[in-house]
Amino acid sequence: MKQTKQGDIAVTMLAMGLSARVAANALAHLDANQKSAALHAAADAIRAAAPQILAANVKDMQSARERGLAAARLDRLMLDEGRIEAMASGVDEVADLPDPIGEVDQNWTPANGLDISRVRTPLGVIGMVYESRPNVTADAGAICVKAGNAVILRGGADGFFSSMAIAKAFRAGLAAKGVPENAIQLVPDTDRAAVGAMLGGLDGNIDLIIPRGGKNLIARVQAEARVPVLSHLEGLCHVYVHKDADADMARAIALNAKMRRTGICGSAETLLIDRDCAENLLPKIAADLRAAGCELRGDEAARALVPDMKAATEEDWATEYLDAILSVRVVDDLQAAMAHIANYGSAHTDCIVTNNAQAATRFLNGVDSAIVLHNASTQYADGGEFGFGAEIGIATGKLHARGPVGAAQLTSYHYVVRGDGHIRP
Amino acid sequence: MKQTKQGDIAVTMLAMGLSARVAANALAHLDANQKSAALHAAADAIRAAAPQILAANVKDMQSARERGLAAARLDRLMLDEGRIEAMASGVDEVADLPDPIGEVDQNWTPANGLDISRVRTPLGVIGMVYESRPNVTADAGAICVKAGNAVILRGGADGFFSSMAIAKAFRAGLAAKGVPENAIQLVPDTDRAAVGAMLGGLDGNIDLIIPRGGKNLIARVQAEARVPVLSHLEGLCHVYVHKDADADMARAIALNAKMRRTGICGSAETLLIDRDCAENLLPKIAADLRAAGCELRGDEAARALVPDMKAATEEDWATEYLDAILSVRVVDDLQAAMAHIANYGSAHTDCIVTNNAQAATRFLNGVDSAIVLHNASTQYADGGEFGFGAEIGIATGKLHARGPVGAAQLTSYHYVVRGDGHIRP
Numbered sequence: 001m002k003q004t005k006q007g008d009i010a011v012t013m014l015a016m017g018l019s020a021r022v023a024a025n026a027l028a029h030l031d032a033n034q035k036s037a038a039l040h041a042a043a044d045a046i047r048a049a050a051p052q053i054l055a056a057n058v059k060d061m062q063s064a065r066e067r068g069l070a071a072a073r074l075d076r077l078m079l080d081e082g083r084i085e086a087m088a089s090g091v092d093e094v095a096d097l098p099d100p101i102g103e104v105d106q107n108w109t110p111a112n113g114l115d116i117s118r119v120r121t122p123l124g125v126i127g128m129v130y131e132s133r134p135n136v137t138a139d140a141g142a143i144c145v146k147a148g149n150a151v152i153l154r155g156g157a158d159g160f161f162s163s164m165a166i167a168k169a170f171r172a173g174l175a176a177k178g179v180p181e182n183a184i185q186l187v188p189d190t191d192r193a194a195v196g197a198m199l200g201g202l203d204g205n206i207d208l209i210i211p212r213g214g215k216n217l218i219a220r221v222q223a224e225a226r227v228p229v230l231s232h233l234e235g236l237c238h239v240y241v242h243k244d245a246d247a248d249m250a251r252a253i254a255l256n257a258k259m260r261r262t263g264i265c266g267s268a269e270t271l272l273i274d275r276d277c278a279e280n281l282l283p284k285i286a287a288d289l290r291a292a293g294c295e296l297r298g299d300e301a302a303r304a305l306v307p308d309m310k311a312a313t314e315e316d317w318a319t320e321y322l323d324a325i326l327s328v329r330v331v332d333d334l335q336a337a338m339a340h341i342a343n344y345g346s347a348h349t350d351c352i353v354t355n356n357a358q359a360a361t362r363f364l365n366g367v368d369s370a371i372v373l374h375n376a377s378t379q380y381a382d383g384g385e386f387g388f389g390a391e392i393g394i395a396t397g398k399l400h401a402r403g404p405v406g407a408a409q410l411t412s413y414h415y416v417v418r419g420d421g422h423i424r425p
Numbered sequence: 426m427k428q429t430k431q432g433d434i435a436v437t438m439l440a441m442g443l444s445a446r447v448a449a450n451a452l453a454h455l456d457a458n459q460k461s462a463a464l465h466a467a468a469d470a471i472r473a474a475a476p477q478i479l480a481a482n483v484k485d486m487q488s489a490r491e492r493g494l495a496a497a498r499l500d501r502l503m504l505d506e507g508r509i510e511a512m513a514s515g516v517d518e519v520a521d522l523p524d525p526i527g528e529v530d531q532n533w534t535p536a537n538g539l540d541i542s543r544v545r546t547p548l549g550v551i552g553m554v555y556e557s558r559p560n561v562t563a564d565a566g567a568i569c570v571k572a573g574n575a576v577i578l579r580g581g582a583d584g585f586f587s588s589m590a591i592a593k594a595f596r597a598g599l600a601a602k603g604v605p606e607n608a609i610q611l612v613p614d615t616d617r618a619a620v621g622a623m624l625g626g627l628d629g630n631i632d633l634i635i636p637r638g639g640k641n642l643i644a645r646v647q648a649e650a651r652v653p654v655l656s657h658l659e660g661l662c663h664v665y666v667h668k669d670a671d672a673d674m675a676r677a678i679a680l681n682a683k684m685r686r687t688g689i690c691g692s693a694e695t696l697l698i699d700r701d702c703a704e705n706l707l708p709k710i711a712a713d714l715r716a717a718g719c720e721l722r723g724d725e726a727a728r729a730l731v732p733d734m735k736a737a738t739e740e741d742w743a744t745e746y747l748d749a750i751l752s753v754r755v756v757d758d759l760q761a762a763m764a765h766i767a768n769y770g771s772a773h774t775d776c777i778v779t780n781n782a783q784a785a786t787r788f789l790n791g792v793d794s795a796i797v798l799h800n801a802s803t804q805y806a807d808g809g810e811f812g813f814g815a816e817i818g819i820a821t822g823k824l825h826a827r828g829p830v831g832a833a834q835l836t837s838y839h840y841v842v843r844g845d846g847h848i849r850p
Contacts (some may be wrong), residue, residue: 252848
């Protein structure tokens with residue numbers, strides 16, 4: 001009986017789920033050296049396959065240009081020798097990270113005399129759904145394998161041929177070291193039905209979904225997934241300049257938090273500043289930002305202090321610009337700043353600038369975001385900066401892992417209990 | 426316009442969700458002493474309300490008898506002075522546990538010089554769905570409040586009036602110490618639609634569902650919940666007697682693991698024993714168990730060693746009896762035992778008895794269950810025995826928390842980052 005295309009995809013996806021589970025069961029029993037050697041081999045295989053990867057990328061770029069993709073998206077898609085080497089080096093770096101599996105993160109003896117250890121174990125099978133950057137194929141693969149997990153990758157249509165070439169090399173590298181190549185599988189189809197199948201969990205063979213891409217993708221995954229999801233919908237990050245802030249520090253942090261890179265989730269979108277210091281400080285901060293090419297949109301009090309500032313609307317407070325635009329609001333005090341963040345923030349990353357330790361503590365305890373910073377730029381919201389080596393994403397939910405997600409966050413644990421013939425009275 | 430009953434429940438549940446969120450936001454900012462004092466006050470209020478709780482319980486018992494409930498369920502439902510005091514003491518014990526919120530469980534300085542702490546925070550709103558025991562109302566309430574969470578409780582129809590009386594006292598105790606009484610809300614309805622509404626997440630106002638009860642309830646929650654669930658469907662626990670086991674220890678552990686209490690999730694359901702020691706040891710273990718009233722069902726090899734043993738079917742290996750029945754299988758070696766557990770187990774709690782350290786390590790690393798034990802009874806699968814003070818359930822999933830779930834497991838974390846004017850290069 002001839003199957004419909006839809007049916008073909010469903011069957012393909014279920015088979016991938018089963019293969020991933022088999023690979024995950026094998027990966028769980030590999031020791032640190034085996035995983036590390038296999039990842040180095042994958043990195044080398046990517047280097048060796050550079051000609052094939054570049055040829056595939058030419059195909060993707062051609063198709064993308066024909067479809068009229070914007071310059072920024074074309075740039076994210078483009079690979080060259082340097083970017084391929086960077087991708088391979090990234091895999092090497094993950095290979096050299098400490099192995100999280102088997103780590104004893106707690107050990108104690110309760111009153112009954114048992115010796116109890118909490119030991120890290122792999123999660124199982126990760127489903128990764130992403131959009132344009134083909135390097136995610138290698139990054140996500142490396143981080144998942146490091147933590148003993150298999151991964152099913154579903155990249156965007158834009159980078160399809162590039163990702164296929166990268167995954168092929170990666171799998172060959174793993175196989176050369178005796179690690180199951182199905183530890184990494186790339187969905188060989190760009191149909192949206194494949195994503196739907198993954199969100200359904202593939203008959204229990206996906207344990208966790210990580211989406212990475214635009215807001216539409218994340219929202220779809222959060223709404224439809226029948227398995228747990230680690231994600232952030234947006235990074236609406238705030239810099240709050242408290243009245244006891246050092247003026248130079250506040251200027252430097254505001255400028256860096258907004259303008260170092262405007263397109264990343266940790267870039268600041270709203271500046272809050274205490275009324276007590278706004279008159280002196282806000283014009284200087286505004287001048288710095290404008291000199292760097294940033295558009296400012298302010299409330300009435302801000303506009304009274306900075307000439308020619310566009311009025312911020314209610315919508316501005318709730319907008320993640322991901323661009324050289326900053327909304328600015330003058331607040332009465334710390335409490336008003338925290339209320340604004342609770343109301344409009346996305347629980348991603350928020351910062352207070354102050355030399356007042358008590359105010360800092362109130363902010364750090366009271367703002368319920370994945371990352372809260374005192375006297376440091378929001379652009380530090382990054383697994384690499386946290387020392388995680390690499391990250392697969394940043395999570396703003398409260399279950400399992402929050403903040404940057406690296407190999408250590410893609411683990412579970414179990415309790416290993418050692419007795420001496422203990423029976424329970 | 427007159428609303429249908431279904432509509433009434435939906436509106437009631439959404440309102441409870443909103444009230445719970447407001448209470449959770451307030452709870453998150455209470456310090457340890459406030460929460461502890463409020464829980465002690467709740468315990469005292471339960472003691473003071475003993476006459477009302479007993480009167481309510483008489484109503485529940487009467488109705489249960491009329492409906493012809495089995496004796497075991499009637500016993501679970503019944504309250505007396507002693508059980509009410511035990512319930513109040515349980516709340517006092519949770520009150521005296523260390524407060525998990527604000528605890529710094531990791532602190533480090535990456536290469537960029539930032540000071541990063543991982544600090545425990547509350548989860549938010551917990552939805553608890555349970556069946557007959559009314560004491561869960563107090564236990565779950567105490568554990569949730571301890572971790573700074575609000576809880577929406579939905580007890581079974583059997584204990585409805587008892588739970589209402591307990592919750593009323595608990596709320597009055599919290600309110601007397603200035604803690605929002607809506608930290609604990611009991612659904613004032615036994616309609617199944619209320620559970621459906623909770624599983625839908627109440628417009629984002631339930632962060633986590635914990636079901637506790639029979640397999641049908643757990644299966645429904647796992648299948649229908651649109652929010653994360655911590656649960657275990659069953660506890661199909663194994664005792665594996667390795668060839669290098671001490672004979673007396675193996676006998677004692679097998680007997681205790683099965684017969685100490687047969688109705689709890691940590692009781693053993695299957696005994697695996699190495700062929701090398703079965704001839705000598707299995708008849709003794711079988712005699713101990715039979716003397717304690719246990720029925721045995723064995724494979725062919727076991728039946729050859731123990732007279733009059735019923736044949737175990739394929740279904741027996743997959744059955745959680747929760748009764749004085751044990752299935753028995755003779756296995757070739759450690760690997761065969763681990764394969765049996767991987768095939769039939771429920772990833773809850775499994776034990777090896779051996780004096781061979783290498784075999785123990787292979788078992789402890791290789792069996793992917795929430796709790797793995799060496800030379801100790803599976804009946805230790807209990808939050809109290811782990812030193813958690815109390816537990817709200819045991820989880821076998823791999824996301825968030827695994828094994829016994831106490832107050833510390835009902836938390837999230839966030840990263841508190843301290844800089845000195847750090848801007849990212």
